Each structure stands twice: as C-alpha cells, then as structure tokens.
Amino acid sequence: MSENADDVIRVLIVDDIAETRENLRKLLQFEPDIEVVGAARTGQEAIELARETEPDVVLMDINMPDMDGITATEELKRDVRFAQIIILSVQSESDYLRRAMRAGASDFIAKPPSGDELIGTIRSLAKDARRIKDEMARLEGTGPLRPQPERIGPEGKILAVYSAKGGVGCTMIATNLAVGLDTANTPTVLVDAALQFGDVAVSLNLQVKNSFVDLASRAEELDADIVEDVLLQHECGLRVLAAPPRPEMADEVHAEQVRNVLEHLKQHFAYVIVDTSSTMDDITLTILDLADLLIAVATPEIPAIKDARLLFDLLGVLEFPKEHIFFVLNKMDRKSGITAAAITENLKYTVDGEIPDDERAVTTSVNRGVPLLLADKGQPSAKGILDLLGSIKQRLVEEVTVGNEEREPERPRLFSR
Ligand SMILES: Nc1ncnc2c1ncn2[C@@H]1O[C@H](COP(=O)(O)OP(=O)(O)OP(=O)(O)O)[C@@H](O)[C@H]1O
Ligand SMILES: [Mg+2]
Structure with a gap:
C-alpha cells in the first residue's frame, strides 16, 4: 500500500x-x-x-x-x-x-x-x-479555505478589544495583536474605532492621511479600490484604518456606517482587529454585535475589576455568548497581591490571558511608535503578547472545531439590521 x-x-x-x-x-x-x-x-x-x-x-x-x-x-x-x-x-x-x-x-x-x-x-x-492541523492551516491561511488577500473569500474574523475603563491597555494590545496576526497568508487590518481620541496611528508612528471618516462617508458604495485608497500601511505591512485626525470629525461617523465598513473589511482580511473607546455608545454596541471574539481587558485594580463586572453583566443581558469573550488582565504585577485566580473567583469569569506590568518596555514602545512585537521580543510584555496570540488562535481553532461538530443556532443580534 x-x-x-x-x-x-x-x-x-x-x-x-x-x-x-x-x-x-x-x-x-x-x-x-x-x-x-x-x-x-x-x-x-x-x-x-x-x-x-x-x-x-x-x-x-x-x-x-x-x-x-x-x-x-x-x-x-x-x-x-x-x-x-x-x-x-x-x-x-x-x-x-x-x-x-x-x-x-x-x-x-x-x-x-x-x-x-x-x-x-x-x-x-x-x-x-489532523483535524486541528487543518483548522490551524485554515486560520493561518495555508489551507484550502484560506482567505485570499486579493479576492473576496470566506469571511475573516472580527476581534474587538474593549474595556469599560480607559487606560488599561486596549490600544497597546490591539496594535500588537494586529502586528502579530498579520502575515502574507492572514492579511490583517487594524481599525481604530476610538473615533474621538484614537491613538493607533501615533502608536505606530503613522501619519494620518486618510481616516475612518473617508470610508464612512462612502459606506454605501465600498469597494476594494476605495478601501485600498483609504487604508494606511505600516512599514511591517499591516494595514490600518485610522481614527479621524480631529475629535469633532468623529461626529460624522454613524453606527450603521461602522457596521458597513467592518462587514466590508472582513470580506478582504483574515483578521479585523478593532480598537475601541471605553464609551458604551451605539458605535461600541455595533462593534460588539459584529465581534467574533471580544477581547475584554482589565487591570488588577478595584475600579477596573468593578467595570469588568459591569461589562460582563451587560453582555449577559445582551446575550453575548460567553465563549466569545476572551478576558485579559494587563499590567499584572506580583506586588499588587491581586492574582488572576482571585479575579476569576470574584468575577466568576475565567482569566484567559495575562500581560505583565512592564512600564519601561511599553512606554518606550509607545513613545517611539514601534510595537513591542517589532522591537525586542524578549521583553516580558512582548512574551505576554506572544502567549496571548497563541491562546487566541487556539480559541479560534477550538471554536471552528466545535462549530463544525455541533453548529450553534445563530446568536441573537444586539441590533436588528
Ligand atoms: N503591560 C503594560 N505595562 C506597563 N504599562 C502599560 C502596559 N500596557 C499599557 N501600558 C501603558 O498604559 C497606558 C494606557 O495604554 P493604552 O493607551 O494602550 O490603553 P487604552 O485602554 O487604549 O487607553 P484609552 O482609554 O486612553 O484608549 C499607556 O501609557 C501605556 O504605555
Ligand atoms: Mg486606547
């Protein structure tokens, strides 16, 4: 044989x-x-x-x-x-x-x-x-169903990074995840949906020539050329949809346009990483509604944990599936005495990933506009991000595997279309 x-x-x-x-x-x-x-x-x-x-x-x-x-x-x-x-x-x-x-x-x-x-x-x-390998290949884009960069293929995944409390590290995490996920076979776009004060562009040292406003205003007629014109490109290859250059311009963008833009982007990219603002408004709700995975971020401080609890309560009310939440603790510091286990116990939500407090490396990275994953990957925060990347990919693989075996009914949408 x-x-x-x-x-x-x-x-x-x-x-x-x-x-x-x-x-x-x-x-x-x-x-x-x-x-x-x-x-x-x-x-x-x-x-x-x-x-x-x-x-x-x-x-x-x-x-x-x-x-x-x-x-x-x-x-x-x-x-x-x-x-x-x-x-x-x-x-x-x-x-x-x-x-x-x-x-x-x-x-x-x-x-x-x-x-x-x-x-x-x-x-x-x-x-x-074999089954896990096939699913990984598909997500990595090397399998038979891979999303092709240049043509409309199977839909990509929308990963939204959100915290109800500001300043916990959403932008740092979104930027680095996008850099880590972007490969020739899994083209990735990073979307700055913190429309008023978004700082994705600055954390990548990119000049904002075009922004979300330019796509939103044409949300009804989006095509690959229009999108190509508006996206910025980082020198590492990552495509970026920047927030508007001035906060008042954010008023020009409506939730329905955000929906159109994200739905369009997921036709062209394997991963659409969305950084968000902490405000729970129509736009944020629309993003949560579309998210295949919600990366909920908190820090080991009482106000941030309280806000995480409120978020989880709200998600429960909205019937957001628990398995689509990926809970990350950032700025973990042994000295604080608050452990992931204690937070899990308190919130009744499993902590899925941890990134250590690493002020020196993160501040240098943000100030220089060079993401951690493009600098020294040996830094504790970069290692934390790499672990997170692995776990997120694994979660997506598991979801596909489970999904293939016992397809869930479509989840109720937060908004009717
Ligand atoms: N792991 C970390 N260790 C140390 N400092 C960090 C870490 N992650 C983020 N920071 C710092 O925390 C601050 C907030 O980070 P970031 O802007 O990514 O948070 P955010 O949740 O997006 O905030 P905002 O609500 O302003 O959008 C920044 O000064 C960043 O340098
Ligand atoms: Mg931010």
Missing part, C-alpha cells in the same frame, strides 16, 4: 533508554501509514526535535534525566499545538496521570505496550492531530 505523504502519521519517540526507543521503533516499523520521524533521549531534545519534525503523535516517557515527560509535554504542546501526546510509563498512579492530562497529554499506555494497543491509539489520535 503506498501512502500519500500527507496521510502518513508522523511519530516522535521520547525515552532516555536506547533499548526502549529501539523496541518502540520496531513495533511501528511495518506499519505503512506510520513513520517514526525522530527519537529523543531527553525532554529538552524532544522539544527541539518536535519543533523540527512537527510530529502528529509523540510517545513520551515520564522519567528522564533533564526534564520529566510531563514538563516536556507542556512545553511541546505550546510549540506544536496539534501534536497528540501518549504517555508511556510504568507509573500508573492517578496523580501522575492527572498531571499528565493537565499538561496536555491525550492518552496513557502502560509500559511495555502491546503493538496493537500502541498502533490503534496512534491511529486514533492522529485523526485529532
């Missing part, structure tokens, strides 16, 4: 004992649909090899000299999200198993495994890996 390269299941073996690695390899060698793409002797080596070989399934030992298999599982899953991990161990205590599952392992097989059990489990998990 000859296998298409895409159908072959890529397996990585991780064990510090040479004999075990060899035995596992032998068990798999006659399976035409399984290829052992590497064998690692330590946890660290496993992570490096996984990055290189992108396995569908990893056979992971627990006890290894440098890093145990559970820690390696956790790190490996962060890098190769689709990889499915089977823990192979003589230790079958429930505590180990629970820790392994929490770290992201998919299954457990006692050592020494039987060929049938091992091969059956690998085949079944490879299907999960």
Whole structure:
C-alpha cells in the first residue's frame, strides 16, 4: 500500500533508554501509514526535535534525566499545538496521570505496550492531530479555505478589544495583536474605532492621511479600490484604518456606517482587529454585535475589576455568548497581591490571558511608535503578547472545531439590521 505523504502519521519517540526507543521503533516499523520521524533521549531534545519534525503523535516517557515527560509535554504542546501526546510509563498512579492530562497529554499506555494497543491509539489520535492541523492551516491561511488577500473569500474574523475603563491597555494590545496576526497568508487590518481620541496611528508612528471618516462617508458604495485608497500601511505591512485626525470629525461617523465598513473589511482580511473607546455608545454596541471574539481587558485594580463586572453583566443581558469573550488582565504585577485566580473567583469569569506590568518596555514602545512585537521580543510584555496570540488562535481553532461538530443556532443580534 503506498501512502500519500500527507496521510502518513508522523511519530516522535521520547525515552532516555536506547533499548526502549529501539523496541518502540520496531513495533511501528511495518506499519505503512506510520513513520517514526525522530527519537529523543531527553525532554529538552524532544522539544527541539518536535519543533523540527512537527510530529502528529509523540510517545513520551515520564522519567528522564533533564526534564520529566510531563514538563516536556507542556512545553511541546505550546510549540506544536496539534501534536497528540501518549504517555508511556510504568507509573500508573492517578496523580501522575492527572498531571499528565493537565499538561496536555491525550492518552496513557502502560509500559511495555502491546503493538496493537500502541498502533490503534496512534491511529486514533492522529485523526485529532489532523483535524486541528487543518483548522490551524485554515486560520493561518495555508489551507484550502484560506482567505485570499486579493479576492473576496470566506469571511475573516472580527476581534474587538474593549474595556469599560480607559487606560488599561486596549490600544497597546490591539496594535500588537494586529502586528502579530498579520502575515502574507492572514492579511490583517487594524481599525481604530476610538473615533474621538484614537491613538493607533501615533502608536505606530503613522501619519494620518486618510481616516475612518473617508470610508464612512462612502459606506454605501465600498469597494476594494476605495478601501485600498483609504487604508494606511505600516512599514511591517499591516494595514490600518485610522481614527479621524480631529475629535469633532468623529461626529460624522454613524453606527450603521461602522457596521458597513467592518462587514466590508472582513470580506478582504483574515483578521479585523478593532480598537475601541471605553464609551458604551451605539458605535461600541455595533462593534460588539459584529465581534467574533471580544477581547475584554482589565487591570488588577478595584475600579477596573468593578467595570469588568459591569461589562460582563451587560453582555449577559445582551446575550453575548460567553465563549466569545476572551478576558485579559494587563499590567499584572506580583506586588499588587491581586492574582488572576482571585479575579476569576470574584468575577466568576475565567482569566484567559495575562500581560505583565512592564512600564519601561511599553512606554518606550509607545513613545517611539514601534510595537513591542517589532522591537525586542524578549521583553516580558512582548512574551505576554506572544502567549496571548497563541491562546487566541487556539480559541479560534477550538471554536471552528466545535462549530463544525455541533453548529450553534445563530446568536441573537444586539441590533436588528
Ligand atoms: N503591560 C503594560 N505595562 C506597563 N504599562 C502599560 C502596559 N500596557 C499599557 N501600558 C501603558 O498604559 C497606558 C494606557 O495604554 P493604552 O493607551 O494602550 O490603553 P487604552 O485602554 O487604549 O487607553 P484609552 O482609554 O486612553 O484608549 C499607556 O501609557 C501605556 O504605555
Ligand atoms: Mg486606547
């Protein structure tokens, strides 16, 4: 039987004992649909090899000299999200198993495994890996359904960044997410819908030649050429729809026009990132109504947490789906004593991401007009943003996967059209 390269299941073996690695390899060698793409002797080596070989399934030992298999599982899953991990161990205590599952392992097989059990489990998990890989490819734009930059394709995702309290970091987060999401295959546009005092352009050091007003006034007749003319472009390639240069010009933009503009942009871009103002007006409600994901931002301070609670209450009343909310804490500081766990407990809303307080790097970035992700990515805030990017992509992947399995009924719109 000859296998298409895409159908072959890529397996990585991780064990510090040479004999075990060899035995596992032998068990798999006659399976035409399984290829052992590497064998690692330590946890660290496993992570490096996984990055290189992108396995569908990893056979992971627990006890290894440098890093145990559970820690390696956790790190490996962060890098190769689709990889499915089977823990192979003589230790079958429930505590180990629970820790392994929490770290992201998919299954457990006692050592020494039987060929049938091992091969059956690998085949079944490879299907999960394939499904996640396909969805990731689609979102990354490398799959069959990818949104094409130059033609109207499947719709992109609108990600709105909002906080009811000002100054918590929405613009910083929106700007950096947009920079991080923008690739040749996932063209992204950053929209500054904080129409009166928006500062996206200044935080990217862009001169505002055109703005939202120029699109809003033609909202009924938008086409690719008009949009192309009005969008600004950052030197990294990111397209930007700037807020008007003067606050009084914001009055010229109406909620219905904002709806038209965003609906148009999602036909042309894989991601439409919308920075918002804190005011809960018609325009903000329209943006929330359109958002595929609402990135709700708060800081670990009582007023910001109180405002987050009010926002969540309001979203509940508006029947905004909980699973479309991605709750981020910014400016996290250990010294403040307010932890994500305490906030989760208090608000009954899980914190989905955290960005540390990093005044030096963020202030320098804002003042120089160079987003964190285009400067030193080693800064704590930049690392926080990168983690956030990963989790947001993962959330979108999960949503697509769940959505494909059990399609939800269309959610009620906040406004009738
Ligand atoms: N992680 C961080 N660490 C330290 N300072 C930060 C961080 N994130 C944002 N800031 C600072 O907080 C201030 C507010 O950030 P930003 O303008 O992004 O917030 P915003 O929510 O968009 O505010 P506004 O309500 O004015 O639109 C800025 O001075 C920024 O430099
Ligand atoms: Mg702002």
